[in-house]
Amino acid sequence: MTKKSTDSAYQFEVIENQARKLWQKLKIFKFNPQKKQPLYVVDTPPPYVSADHLHSGHIMSYAQAEFIVRYKRMRGFNVFYSMGFDDNGLPTERFVEKKYQINKNKISKSKFIKLCLKETEIGSRTYKKLWDNLGISVDWSKTYSTISPIAQKISQWSLIDLNKKGGLYQKQVPILWCTTCRTAIAQADLEDKEQASKMNYIDFQGQKDQKLTIATTRPELIPACVALYVHPKDKRYADLIGSSATPALCQHQVPIKANPNVDPEKGTGLIMVCTWGDVEDLEKWRLDKLPTRSIIQENGKLNQLAGPYQGLTIQEARNKILKDLKNAGLLRRQEKINHTLNVHERCDTPMELVKSRQWFIKIANLQKTWLKYGRQLNWYPKSMFKIYQNWVQSLKWDWCISRQRYFGVPIPVWSCQKCDHKIFAKIKDLPVNPLEDPAPVKKCPGCQNSKLQPESDVMDTWATSACTPFLLRELVGKNRQSVYDKMFPVSLRPNAFEIIRTWDFYSIVKSHYNFKKIPFKDVMISGHGLDEHGRKISKRLGNYQPSDRLLQQYGADAIRYWATGASLGQNLRFNAKEIKKGRKTAIKLFNINKFLSIHLEELSQKHIKSISQNLNQNKDLEPADLWILKSLNQCIKKTTTAFENYNYAGAKNTIHDFFWSQFADYYVEFIKYRLANSRLTASKKAALAVLYQVFFNIAKLYAPIIPFITEYVYRQSFSKNHSCESIHVCSWPEKLAFSGRINQQEFNQALAAIDEIRTYKSKQGLALGKEIPTYQLKTRVNLTKFRNFISQVMKVKKLT
């Protein structure tokens, strides 16, 4: 008993460690495919292992989804909750390049891949530790990584199948290109970035020595100019249509054409079309079958067509040509402007259009299909469908899935060098790497040529992660056929809003081609974690605390509690006070548990057994008991509805109100005088039974949100009388049956009377427990019924 001073205070380290060990030992979260209960399959976003700065935002979004997982588990679902890691593709490669200050082109492929694998190993360990500490209830025997053989196999299968269904093609076209990463990229990989630039007004040479002024922000593309355009009704230029011009500092001639899309108001009304400066150029080039003068190479440097600018980078060429134009007197004027550029989200490099041979999945002209699927999903919150819709409607390009990179899933194809016939790998051989493995046939089935070229490109990392809805069941295996079949489509896809246009959208694309089905039923979208000022958390700003330090400082329960602070889809500011509120809640539960156990200690096993029984036979319940039970039932109903709608924030608010304002601050105070009786009266027994039942249910309601302290409470006070190994596999609370009726309004008057006396004592500077001889109530209350109750609770000898 000398240890009492340390034992009697709440120490989250001890409590949380105990719970972690218990869950591990009992394998509470292990998926059991043999269970009869309905399945609930969660398609958790596999985090990029290359994130080396985990912060409150990561904690927030994974915790929010996990509240639902724990709730569903208690609801009796057979929950499948696995964790994957997304470790292939550009994010990882960029991370490795930055960390080791290298460039993929200056290191051997095998060395580079080795480094990538090393970093992904480190990354996944970091994440696993964080998730364990946070109490993310994953079945760790069901993990995958997107570079693992099983993921490669499914990803390659999906692609081959998609090809059979006509969704795949290879083509040499101008494509979005990143000159830093030296790979093709997709529309979804672009990001907006505002940049200061200059609008340059430059004179081209017309046929009759006229000066034709064009405006451009990209003068380095002048050597790539293939035509000039005016609006057909623009009087200023009407006589030019059909003639030609010579771009500034160039020798070649370009035609002057008319197109109604040209806005006479913008610039000079005379525009240059280059191959290819932007999407507009591309359209006119296609439409009018213009010649190609492509000057930007894959490495971002200019080629021989650029003449004196050959070998320069885009920026160098821009500076030099502006200087030359100025010297030649062809630069009329410059205007400073701010414009938004499309940049590659991984490296901030402005996107270029470069002609290149790539693999595509057909998505661009199927908007209606994608919207149809989108409407079939249950979006939580509903408004997130709009983001999806918005994106689908803005699709311009087919999905370019080939990347000229190293660390990814290979495209499982060989091409005949003679007739370009495509030979796909055999399904039974997957996963394959065409660069290392033999082709499935010796000769081209088309022309009998024996020279087969292995594909060297890898896939966009999203092309693999988009397969997770049908990858998860592979972790269970086909020998569990009945479960395997039911695991797709999955029940829930939880993710942050910024990957709706990538992960969610691409998953729908894959699922459409491969199965003609929606990939998931419910989508739960989370917001962002922000810093305390509402700014986006970024490594560059350093405006965050590392997640492991947060956990050490506050404990997992407290931080999880904070994560309930944003309603679904909303951003959440970091707020240390809100975390402390979580800790206070844990402390309160800890202390009430202590209060309960002190009273349970006095009882015999037989009596404890009896108070853990149903209350519907108990004839001794008093008004306060009935009031709290009725209130608990309302709380259970409201909390359940909230969780059913993925509204963990509403659930928390409901439980919080009930627990603090009604249970802790009132009910526990109301029964103290009954418990103080040294004899085990019927009244005392009733109070203990209600205290026991209500507190048990509160612990269960809180369990999905603060799993550690609730597990502690369960082990301490309830597990002896209930068969569940852990509170997290106990059944979710349902409406309690009890005998007796209560007039809620009448009882509310008694509560008002108690408040009145509390205020009086407080204003008099009296302790609440101080006995006062007499008090005259102003509140109208049925005293014949409640005199004894009020005067006992408030220690008033004579109440009138």
Next chain:
RNA sequence: GGGCGUUUAGCUCAGCUGGCUAGAGCAACUGGUUUACACCCAGUAGGUCCAAGGUUCGAAUCCUUGAGCGCCCACCA
């Protein structure tokens, strides 16, 4: 230019399909060792619910218009 979200107490936010005097936590102030808890308890003060108009017996809540903030998309000659 288009879309989405947001605006409620000093701060961070709840307020569902319109209905009793608009709530919580923190901060401030006053008081209190009360047999679970000083990591506590009780109380006090603090709000033209962004603005204007409309619907209604009644609006923080619904409609219209506008403003501020944040995000996404488009344009970037």
